[in-house]
Amino acid sequence: MNLRRSLPALVPLVLTATFFAVGTAESGTPKQSPVNVTPGAIRFDSHAPKLDVDYGSSALELKYIRKDVDKTDGCTVRNHEETEEADVQPGAGHVTVAGTRYDLVQFHFHTPSEHKFGGRNTPLEMHLVHRSAEGKLLVVGVPLVVGSHSVVDDVLAKLAPECGDAVEIEPINLNRLLPPDHGTLHYTGSLTTAPFTEGVEWYLTSPQHVTAATIARFQGLFTAGNAREAQPLNGRTLVEVPRI
């Protein structure tokens, strides 16, 4: 509905200004992450740019990300925005979408998954965070489900303590972090921790396997979880795009 055209001619200017203010607020509708992926929100667009993945090998440094350094009991209390994060060597991996290159910086984990599929969580979710030269963020989200051993088990074999040394990990093939299936779902959302900055490009993959022991180890550290609740789609759709 065109609000301006629907307004009676004699409506005072001040009221017209109010309508336009509402319009401004609507264009600022939150576009937050994570989201609950429902079949009705998925569409196919053959013109959507593909996710071009170019990963190599990298040694990793697994470290605990603290969000409560100011608290005296912070070394033992788990904050729900804290996580285990693996730093990737510069230049070891990048993705390209529509000519823009995003370098892989780090990947980290949440329990339960932040994204839901048909209202259901997976036990863990891995976020591979990429940054462009202009500072734009692209995150590949990988749901992790219980199954056979994968390279993710090697990454999470020994967890870094909240107050202690990082864990050095021998070089891994970064491609093997991703599932064999090459489908992804793309949408535009936000960071899932403060400051929840929007304009983050999300690509959700099919599930990857990890062993039950690894899931239990991670959940044993974050007993109350470290995932944000699903946020409203607010009219957004997820577009099926292949990863190449």
Ligand SMILES: [Zn+2]
């Ligand atoms: Zn994350």
